[in-house]
Amino acid sequence: MRTAVYPGSFDPITNGHVDILQRSLAIFDRVIVAIAENIRKQPLFTFEERKDHIRAAIGDDARVEYDAFGGLLVEYCKKKQATTIVRGLRAIADFEYEFQFAHMNRRLAPGIDTMFLMTAEENFYVSSSLVKEVASLGGDVSGLVPEGVRKALERKYRT
Amino acid sequence: MRTAVYPGSFDPITNGHVDILQRSLAIFDRVIVAIAENIRKQPLFTFEERKDHIRAAIGDDARVEYDAFGGLLVEYCKKKQATTIVRGLRAIADFEYEFQFAHMNRRLAPGIDTMFLMTAEENFYVSSSLVKEVASLGGDVSGLVPEGVRKALERKYRT
Amino acid sequence: MRTAVYPGSFDPITNGHVDILQRSLAIFDRVIVAIAENIRKQPLFTFEERKDHIRAAIGDDARVEYDAFGGLLVEYCKKKQATTIVRGLRAIADFEYEFQFAHMNRRLAPGIDTMFLMTAEENFYVSSSLVKEVASLGGDVSGLVPEGVRKALERKYRT
Amino acid sequence: MRTAVYPGSFDPITNGHVDILQRSLAIFDRVIVAIAENIRKQPLFTFEERKDHIRAAIGDDARVEYDAFGGLLVEYCKKKQATTIVRGLRAIADFEYEFQFAHMNRRLAPGIDTMFLMTAEENFYVSSSLVKEVASLGGDVSGLVPEGVRKALERKYRT
Amino acid sequence: MRTAVYPGSFDPITNGHVDILQRSLAIFDRVIVAIAENIRKQPLFTFEERKDHIRAAIGDDARVEYDAFGGLLVEYCKKKQATTIVRGLRAIADFEYEFQFAHMNRRLAPGIDTMFLMTAEENFYVSSSLVKEVASLGGDVSGLVPEGVRKALERKYRT
Amino acid sequence: MRTAVYPGSFDPITNGHVDILQRSLAIFDRVIVAIAENIRKQPLFTFEERKDHIRAAIGDDARVEYDAFGGLLVEYCKKKQATTIVRGLRAIADFEYEFQFAHMNRRLAPGIDTMFLMTAEENFYVSSSLVKEVASLGGDVSGLVPEGVRKALERKYRT
Numbered sequence: 024m025r026t027a028v029y030p031g032s033f034d035p036i037t038n039g040h041v042d043i044l045q046r047s048l049a050i051f052d053r054v055i056v057a058i059a060e061n062i063r064k065q066p067l068f069t070f071e072e073r074k075d076h077i078r079a080a081i082g083d084d085a086r087v088e089y090d091a092f093g094g095l096l097v098e099y100c101k102k103k104q105a106t107t108i109v110r111g112l113r114a115i116a117d118f119e120y121e122f123q124f125a126h127m128n129r130r131l132a133p134g135i136d137t138m139f140l141m142t143a144e145e146n147f148y149v150s151s152s153l154v155k156e157v158a159s160l161g162g163d164v165s166g167l168v169p170e171g172v173r174k175a176l177e178r179k180y181r182t
Numbered sequence: 183m184r185t186a187v188y189p190g191s192f193d194p195i196t197n198g199h200v201d202i203l204q205r206s207l208a209i210f211d212r213v214i215v216a217i218a219e220n221i222r223k224q225p226l227f228t229f230e231e232r233k234d235h236i237r238a239a240i241g242d243d244a245r246v247e248y249d250a251f252g253g254l255l256v257e258y259c260k261k262k263q264a265t266t267i268v269r270g271l272r273a274i275a276d277f278e279y280e281f282q283f284a285h286m287n288r289r290l291a292p293g294i295d296t297m298f299l300m301t302a303e304e305n306f307y308v309s310s311s312l313v314k315e316v317a318s319l320g321g322d323v324s325g326l327v328p329e330g331v332r333k334a335l336e337r338k339y340r341t
Numbered sequence: 342m343r344t345a346v347y348p349g350s351f352d353p354i355t356n357g358h359v360d361i362l363q364r365s366l367a368i369f370d371r372v373i374v375a376i377a378e379n380i381r382k383q384p385l386f387t388f389e390e391r392k393d394h395i396r397a398a399i400g401d402d403a404r405v406e407y408d409a410f411g412g413l414l415v416e417y418c419k420k421k422q423a424t425t426i427v428r429g430l431r432a433i434a435d436f437e438y439e440f441q442f443a444h445m446n447r448r449l450a451p452g453i454d455t456m457f458l459m460t461a462e463e464n465f466y467v468s469s470s471l472v473k474e475v476a477s478l479g480g481d482v483s484g485l486v487p488e489g490v491r492k493a494l495e496r497k498y499r500t
Numbered sequence: 501m502r503t504a505v506y507p508g509s510f511d512p513i514t515n516g517h518v519d520i521l522q523r524s525l526a527i528f529d530r531v532i533v534a535i536a537e538n539i540r541k542q543p544l545f546t547f548e549e550r551k552d553h554i555r556a557a558i559g560d561d562a563r564v565e566y567d568a569f570g571g572l573l574v575e576y577c578k579k580k581q582a583t584t585i586v587r588g589l590r591a592i593a594d595f596e597y598e599f600q601f602a603h604m605n606r607r608l609a610p611g612i613d614t615m616f617l618m619t620a621e622e623n624f625y626v627s628s629s630l631v632k633e634v635a636s637l638g639g640d641v642s643g644l645v646p647e648g649v650r651k652a653l654e655r656k657y658r659t
Numbered sequence: 660m661r662t663a664v665y666p667g668s669f670d671p672i673t674n675g676h677v678d679i680l681q682r683s684l685a686i687f688d689r690v691i692v693a694i695a696e697n698i699r700k701q702p703l704f705t706f707e708e709r710k711d712h713i714r715a716a717i718g719d720d721a722r723v724e725y726d727a728f729g730g731l732l733v734e735y736c737k738k739k740q741a742t743t744i745v746r747g748l749r750a751i752a753d754f755e756y757e758f759q760f761a762h763m764n765r766r767l768a769p770g771i772d773t774m775f776l777m778t779a780e781e782n783f784y785v786s787s788s789l790v791k792e793v794a795s796l797g798g799d800v801s802g803l804v805p806e807g808v809r810k811a812l813e814r815k816y817r818t
Numbered sequence: 819m820r821t822a823v824y825p826g827s828f829d830p831i832t833n834g835h836v837d838i839l840q841r842s843l844a845i846f847d848r849v850i851v852a853i854a855e856n857i858r859k860q861p862l863f864t865f866e867e868r869k870d871h872i873r874a875a876i877g878d879d880a881r882v883e884y885d886a887f888g889g890l891l892v893e894y895c896k897k898k899q900a901t902t903i904v905r906g907l908r909a910i911a912d913f914e915y916e917f918q919f920a921h922m923n924r925r926l927a928p929g930i931d932t933m934f935l936m937t938a939e940e941n942f943y944v945s946s947s948l949v950k951e952v953a954s955l956g957g958d959v960s961g962l963v964p965e966g967v968r969k970a971l972e973r974k975y976r977t
Contacts, residue, residue, distance in 0.1 A: 025502075025527065046613050050502065050527065050584060095796040108526060112616070115280050118595050119750050125422050125618045126784035131798050136523050139589070139616040141602045148285035162256040162290050184343075184368065205454050209368065209425060211345065266368060271457070273755050277436050284459045293362050298430070298457040300443045303939050307762035319731040319768050361596050394624050413955040437909050444943035449957050466603035476573040591914050592751055620779050625921035637890040639926050661820075661845065673833045682931050686820065686845065686902060743845060748934070754913050772841050775907070775934040777920045 027138070030096055032101060033037040034066040035172040036077045037154055039146035043111040044077075048086055055103055057092035067155060080169035096139040097132035108126075108137040113147045114132055184209075186297070188215040188253055193225040194331040195236045196313055198305035202234075202270040203298055207245055214262055216251035224312060226338060232297040239328035256291035267296040272306045343368075344423040345456070348375040348414055352384040353490045354395045355472055357464035361429040364458055366404055366419035371419055385473060385497060393427075398487035400435035426455040431465045502527075503582040504615070507534040507573055511543040512649045513554045514631055516623035520588040521554075523617055525563055532580055534569035542658060544632060557646035574609035585614040590624045661686075662741040663774070666693040666732055667808035670702040671808040672713045673790055676747035679747040680713075682776055686720055689741055703791060703815060716805035733768035744773040749783045821900040822933070825852040825891055829861040830967045831872045832949055834941035838906040839872075841929045841935050845880055849896055852887035862950060862974060875964035892927035903932040940968075 027047055033056070047054050049101060058073050068076070074089045081087055092099050100108065110121055110126065125137040149167045158164050158176040165173050184205055190199050190213070192199060211283040217232050227235070233248045240246055251258050259267065267287065269280055284296035292310050308326045317323050344366055351358060351374070365372050376391050386394070392407045399405055418426065426446065428439055437478055443455040469486050476482050476494040483491050504524055509534070510517060513535050531585035545553070549622065550564045558564055569576050571594050585605065587598055626644045635641050637655040642650050665775045669692070671674060695708050696780055706714070710725045717723055718753050728735050736744065743763065746757055761773040794800050794812040801809050822842055828835060828851070853868050857933050863871070869884045887894050887911055895903065901925065905916055919933035944962050953959050953971040960968050 049613060050615065087293075095793070095798050098797075112595075115595065115751065116283070118589075118592065121788060122618055122750070123784040123786070126621055127789060127793065129620070130802075131793065136250050136526060136617065138527065139618075140613065141599055141616075143606070144465065144603055147462065148282040150282070153282060153286060156255070157286065157290065161257075182551055209456065210456060245750060271436075273758070275364065277430075285462055288461070293476055295367060296457065297368065298459075300440055300457075303444055303449070303942065306939065307759040309759070312759060316731070316763065316767065320734075321731050326767075361923075388533050413952070413957050432599070440909070441945070441948060443945040445948060445952065448954065449962070466536070466600045469602060471604060475572070475608065479575075484607075500630065591917070592910065622779065622782065625918040626917070630918060630922060634890070634922065634926065638893075639890050643925075685931060686933065748913075748917075751910055751913065754907075754910065758936055764941055765938070772844060772935065774845065775936075776931065777917055777934075779924070780921055 024051045025107070026053045026103060026111070026153065027044045027051040027107040027109045028055045028057050028089060028096070028100050028105045029109040030059065030092060031058045031123060032066065032151065033073045034068055034151050035073060035078060035154070035168060035175065036080055037149045037151055037168050038166070039111060039113070039142050039149045041080045041145050041169060042145065043109065043140050043144060044081060044087070044116055047109045053086050053088065054109065055088045057090055057091075057096075057099060060093045072175065073148065076169065076175065077133070077171050079171045088160065096137050097128050098134050101132065105137055110137055110139050112139045113140045113142040122135065183211045183337065184263060184266070185212045185214065186266040186268045187214045187255070187259050187262060187264045189218065189271045190204045191218045191225065191250060191310065192236060193310050194227055194232060194313070194327060194334065195239055196305065196308045196310055196327050197242040198270060198272070198301050199236075200239045200328060201302050201305060202268065203240060206268045209245070210266065212245050212247065212291045214249055214264060216255075216258060219250045219252045225324045227334065228339050231334065234241050235328065235331050235334065238330045254290070256287050256294050259294045260291065265294055266293065268298060269298050270296045270340070272301040285341070303311045319320055343425070344371045344374055344421060345369040345422045345425040345427045346375050346414070346418050347372045348377065348410060348441060349385045350377045350384065351395060351450065352469050353386055353391060353396055353472070353486060353493065355464065355467050355469055355486050356484070357400045357429060357431070357460050357467045359487060360461050360464060361427065361458050362405070364388045365427045366402070370500060371404050371406065372427065373406045373408055373423060375408055375414075375417060375471055377409045378409045383464045386493065389434065390396065390493065392492065394487065394490050395467040397489045413449070415446050415453050418453050419450065426453065427456050430457045431460045431468075501529045502584070503530045503532065504528040504586045505532045505534050505573070505577050505580060505583040505606050506586040507581045508635060509536045509543065509603045509628065511628050511653065512517050512545055512631070512645060514551060514623065514626045514645050515559055515643070516588060516590070517554075517628045518557045518621050518646060519620050519623060520557060520586065521564070524586045525561070528584065530565065531586065532565045532567055532582060534567055534573075534576060536651045537568045539594045543613060545641060545652065549652065552563055553646065553652065555648050560658065572608070572616045574605050574612050577612050578609065583612055585612065587616050589613055589616045590619045660688045661743070662689045662691065662739060663687040663743040663745045664691045664732070664741045665738050665745045668696065669703065669708065669709045669713060670787050671790070671804060671811065673702055673717055673782065673785045673787055673804050674802070675747060675749070675778050676713075676748045676786045677716045677805060678775050678779050678782060679745065679755070680717060680723070683745045689722050689724065691724045691726055691741060692746065693726055693732075693735060696729045696748055704811065705791060706746060708811065711769065712805065712808050712811065714777045715807045719806060731767070733764050733771050736771050739770065744771065746773055746775050747777045747778045749778045777799050819847045820902070821850065821898060821899045822846040822902040823846045823852050823891070823895050823898060824904040825854065825887060827854045827946065828860065828868045828872060829863055829946050830868060830949070830963060830970065831875055832902065832941065832944045832946055832963050834906060834908070834937050834944045835872075836875045837938050837941060839876060839882070839902065842904045843879070846902065848881050848882045848883065850885055850900060852885055852891075852894060854889045857887045861931060864866050870969065871964065871967050878958065890926070892923050892930050895930050896927065901930055901944065903930065904918045904935045905934050907931055907934045908937045913955045951967045967977070
């Protein structure tokens with residue numbers, strides 16, 4: 024059984040994340056969505072909220088597992104017997120950042136590799152932080168995030 | 183009448199900003215300099231100071247309007263009946279950032295477009311933050327910012 | 342009256358070109374589509390064919406003029422009393438190439454400026470050469486080029 | 501059974517190609533090395549030579565298949581019942597080129613995806629064309645290409 | 660006597676820094692390692708610790724001088740009668756940042772130039788901040804930093 | 819005595835080349851301008867013309883030597899007892915190309931290093947090929963190339 028880990032903050036999940044996750048399921052038998060717990064700035068949504076958003080967007084799929092993740096990513100992969108890390112690539116800035124991490128991770132654990140998928144063209148300018156900024160200013164983010172996330176953002180920022 | 187919005191923090195205005203503003207006046211009948219009010223870190227200059235710096239640099243020109251700006255940029259453009267946002271492009275880093283914003287803004291308001299001008303070669307390494315850093319360390323920023331800004335920076339950092 | 346020149350080989354026009362042309366009409370009173378005659382490699386379509394493809398895609402619009410173009414672009418602009426060159430930006434590679442030309446043109450003719458629009462997300466991976474390559478291998482390019490161009494490509498490569 | 505296609509000219513194969521091929525075997529059950537036949541400029545090595553170089557470098561592995569490839573890549577993938585295209589990413593220039601192709605291929609065949617692996621750090625400046633240039637000038641390319649390729653290059657350029 | 664300044668935070672020094680420093684000694688008679696004192700966020704190691712780490716990595720070399728550095732870099736160079744600033748280049752992100760600084764410094768002091776060396780391939784994904792992040796999570800950074808730094812990081816993060 | 823090699827086609831020399839050459843003389847005791855003989859496409863100017871253009875631009879300087887160069891660059895450097903190759907960096911595209919060559923050269927000859935200087939802002943969009951294109955179309959290239967080159971280009975393209 025081929026297992027991949029798809030790590031991220033997912034604060035919140037965007038349609039770009041959903042697309043990458045679904046496409047990775049065409050390659051792997053099991054994909055673990057590893058939701059980063061200790062992200063630097065305080066997340067907008069709790070771990071439970073972020074997990075619920077992803078699950079609602081993906082629907083019931085026995086091949087997808089949701090987990091909280093902290094510490095060294097390659098150690099987490101070993102523990103989960105995953106040999107591949109999945110990442111989406113949107114732009115040059117992503118490329119350099121991911122390049123650095125992919126090489127560091129290969130050095131730390133030569134048996135674990137990082138695989139990249141190109142973000143679909145309709146999502147390539149969408150990021151969690153830009154979505155939050157637009158939503159916080161009252162902009163309409165439907166079509167950029169799953170419907171449940173759109174509503175959750177509205178509730179957060181209406182208060 | 184064709185109206186464009188030129189948004190920015192302008193904290194302070196540089197010769198690069200002045201050049202982009204003047205060149206946009208060759209294309210549009212009216213350009214609104216939209217000075218961002220709620221920028222993340224505390225600005226060095228107040229809104230009034232930033233407005234005065236720009237006005238002093240441009241001189242009296244009935245086609246230029248100065249305004250404070252907050253909230254969603256495309257909503258501001260609609261309110262002002264402007265259909266074009268003007269931005270300067272200096273480098274690759276700018277390009278990707280602007281790319282993301284231009285696409286998001288087109289999605290939020292399909293009738294409003296973003297137009298880019300390339301920063302002139304003598305200004306392409308000049309940014310407000312680098313100018314402030316150099317001035318704060320006692321470096322000479324004449325030729326990079328309008329003379330009034332140079333003096334204002336000197337007063338700020340002499341204290 | 343504000344006149345812009347939109348130069349290119351347009352061999353053939355793509356939906357990306359059509360989009361940039363239409364958006365430039367929201368800013369200028371007149372846009373001259375300047376079809377490069379002496380492009381380095383032999384064009385697939387003649388000047389007349391390329392002109393017909395663009396006209397068919399845009400429809401009758403008195404504000405659009407079609408012309409053959411050779412020699413120095415800024416001299417052509419002067420002759421046509423156009424003060425702005427319009428270009429689409431798709432990616433970093435475009436950016437650097439366009440950067441170089443925009444600065445050279447400003448040096449050759451300081452009164453003529455280049456204005457950039459970002460290619461829409463659904464077209465940003467589409468280029469005339471990639472479209473020709475795909476069509477020559479029998480791939481379906483509908484949705485990437487106007488319908489007339491799709492048929493013309495089919496006729497060219499069926500032979 | 502998960503099948504991937506690894507397409508390229510492989511004229512000749514480099515250690516960078518060998519590394520990407522071996523790492524893709526950790527993800528897929530079968531990898532088809534699709535050697536481009538109709539590359540634009542005359543290849544240095546024949547199809548048979550290129551195939552032999554790869555086979556010698558990889559060794560006997562029932563999971564690897566070698567094939568000549570022409571026409572539309574996604575049609576080739578369909579014929580071979582492969583759902584993933586494997587590509588190595590070395591640098592920004594690669595990134596933009598691959599970006600364009602990956603999106604075009606997804607459009608032509610939504611069920612076929614492109615997966616990227618980052619070239620290992622010791623190979624990221626190695627390309628077939630640079631290797632040929634260095635070898636043609638008498639430079640030592642050992643460590644950059646498999647030993648068999650090094651010898652073949654020496655024979656080619658000694659004559 | 661040709662003197663260069665190699666400025667940085669060196670918090671801590673990595674094998675990439677050591678390599679650049681040693682290579683710059685092949686060009687200059689004297690290299691001053693200028694350790695930035697007032698870096699924005701609180702450094703992990705004190706100035707004395709950072710100096711000791713570099714000295715231990717380089718060994719006794721009369722051509723290398725260690726100094727604390729604050730204020731405007733070009734003024735520091737003048738004071739030290741150095742006419743060249745040495746910097747390592749790893750990636751595009753570095754390139755643009757360094758580009759901006761090199762041009763600003765040439766403007767502030769036309770007689771002082773910045774010289775760049777490309778980081779060796781085995782170090783190009785290594786940065787002080789990534790090393791600290793990995794070490795703080797218990798990852799093994801041997802081979803990325805000098806042995807003394809590895810031990811110091813271990814002591815810091817074990818507490 | 820520290821010797822550097824400044825290699826290039828110099829077909830023709832531009833003000834950007836002149837600037838890099840002069841700045842490299844502030845670091846090295848001797849700089850050998852190595853004019854590539856076997857460049858791929860037929861040069862516009864002969865080796866003798868190119869040499870004369872450079873000499874006329876630099877003036878008599880005992881520290882500058884002019885030479886024709888073919889074959890492997892690092893072998894040429896060894897023969898000339900030069901330990902440094904000097905290159906100008908203008909843009910991202912340059913960066914990646916130079917990156918690849920600098921690493922290859924370090925691998926072929928670990929004792930020979932490549933040093934980069936950033937092209938001055940007024941020259942960063944100037945290349946030999948763009949200068950030739952503009953001149954061939956009758957554009958004015960004064961200020962971009964030395965006066966002797968400007969005249970030579972005029973003579974070439976007038977015929």
